[in-house]
Amino acid sequence: MSLRTLPLLFLNLGGEMLYILDQRLRAQNIPADKARKVLNDIISTMFNRKFMEELFKPQELYSKKALRTVYDRLAHASIMRLNQASMDKLYDLMTMAFKYQVLLCPRPKDVLLVTFNHLDAIKGFIQDSPAILQQVEETFQQLTDRYGGLSDGEFQLIRQTLLIFFQDLHIRVSIFLKDKVQNSNGRFVLPVSGPVPWGTEVPGLIRIFTDKGKEVKKVEFKHGGHYVTAPKEGSFELYGDRVLKLGTNMYSMNRPVETHMSGASKNLASRTQQEIIAPNPLAKEELNFLARLMGGMEIKKPSGPEPGFRLNLFTTDEEEEQAALTRPEELSYEVINIQATQDRQRNDELARIMGEFEVMEQPKQSASKGDDLLAMMDGF
């Protein structure tokens, strides 16, 4: 619904991805310099200027397939490799974590604080690289410029857009189950106690006024929760106490990342139905977007002085193999393979269009969106 949502979705999911990769790199005892290189490469790709420029353009959220493909590429932006099963698990964890954060934000506007929490942590990963740090701070500035002045109503729209994107996702995450923030049916716990959002009054009071505006009566009522006033507001500055813990790193050496794939919600059937309405994953618009983004992402071949390595999101290789075999059908992510399209008819159509139009930048509402894509595909 809101056309301003994509940057927030991308940056927060990216932040979660980095938390998980960081934890797994340490758990798997990858040498510190290699681990640092991986994170630096990924962060540098994520915050690439052209990339960010594309991201911040007003647009609808793209499909889950398209987004998943972007993260697939991002995870492979360095010398690290992930098998399909590990990539699936990584994506499951990222999405459930951000869904949790959005759902539990006290105010819709707090999703910006969650984003800042992620960015603060990302800055921590790349302290030794001033150039990348500069990119991250520029993005911070972009966020402040674009979102700092938005109304509560606009943030409510953004929140709804994000929740619509995450609708029907109920993957159970071990760390959430252990911390009792997720129930065994996959739904998140919504606490009815604690501080109210900044700007909200503790519920329980009815105030009656005269026509002149004078308060004549105050009546208390039992509202059912156990709320207290909010202590202070989180900072939206470049540096500051965000107050909110959502979006900070919840993983550590001693808290491994696991997901339970069984007992997936039956509502997934209806979710996949939604996706099937636009069955061809090669929809021009999405390809366009992806191609532009991936123009900046080169897959590094694991050869030369820095040999690559494989990261496993599971504790053992056997577990990873097992996970790949037992993943429920409805939860498989189809990654869009731009280079190896089997759809001959579409190829012919693209080739025809390629011949007819010249390459130029088109604004969003334009009719011939295929042009930019075709220009990029020339280079593939």
Added chain:
Amino acid sequence: MFRRERPIPLRGSAAPLCNNLSVLQVPSRNLTHFGVVHGPSAQLLSAAPEGVPLAQRQLHAKEGAGVSPPLITQVHWCVLPFRVLLVLTSHRGIQMYESDGSVMVYWHALDSGEASPVQAVFARGIASSGHFICVGTWSGRVLVFDIPAKGPNIVLSEELAGHQTSVTDIATEPAQGQDCMADVVTADNSGLLCVWRSGPKFKLVTQIPGFGVPCPSVQLWHGTVAAGYGDGQVRLYEAGTGTLHVQISAHARAICALDLAPEVGKLLSAAEDTFVHIWKLSRSPESGRTEVEHCHGECVPDTQVCGARFCDPSGSSFAVTGYDLAEILRFSSV
């Protein structure tokens, strides 16, 4: 005291939109109709008193240009003097159907011409007053449609200007008195309320500012506006003058739905804090002041409520929908 009744299963979960439940009571046939938005589709179903689902239908937003299927923003039954129409609003336009959703009688495409690239275009906010149906839009404009007693000759009669930001909800006076000075209220994303007098030409009676906090849901009862806000407050105003009568710190999160049982003056408020509250509105005979009493609070555990409605005119039962929940929860008093 309320007890939980058997829930009614839905084909798809409820979308996290405000006012995401419409109920049409048909006491003559001992039926209740429910309408819930899932996303690109909305589900209508009818149920017997015990909650046994009898028939269901899915409606989709009319397609148009664009990448993905358009999302529906709201579905709502409009009870007019001679007919009942089902109205569906989406990111493309406004669809009106016969009450069972079987036949589309009217389609109005939204004009996105004035929208800046950063603005989402959609219709939202549906209510009927007399033989008019009012529908709100993303720009703040309220479209007024003139509905004939039967047939598809629906005409866009007026476009009301009063709001600068997206309309969230519209409410109309349930009791249609002859000289009703203020019988329509529209609300928007900045919390502004506009009170109107309906007619061949609608007249703006008063405006009640919102100070930036969105007003997702609004109701109108015997000259009193009841408004629910994004900061969990419910406020009651005098419709004709905009004077604030009552302020309730009702919820700990944004309110998503309000409903009225007009015969008994009961108000229902539901919010993202998982709570549903029932209030009794009354007018003090001596002072003429509107008073409010809290009747009941119900917690729907771990559910971000997105829709709530009374299911009978006496307000002794209500239904609730929640984000990610594929069923309609029902409660009735014991």
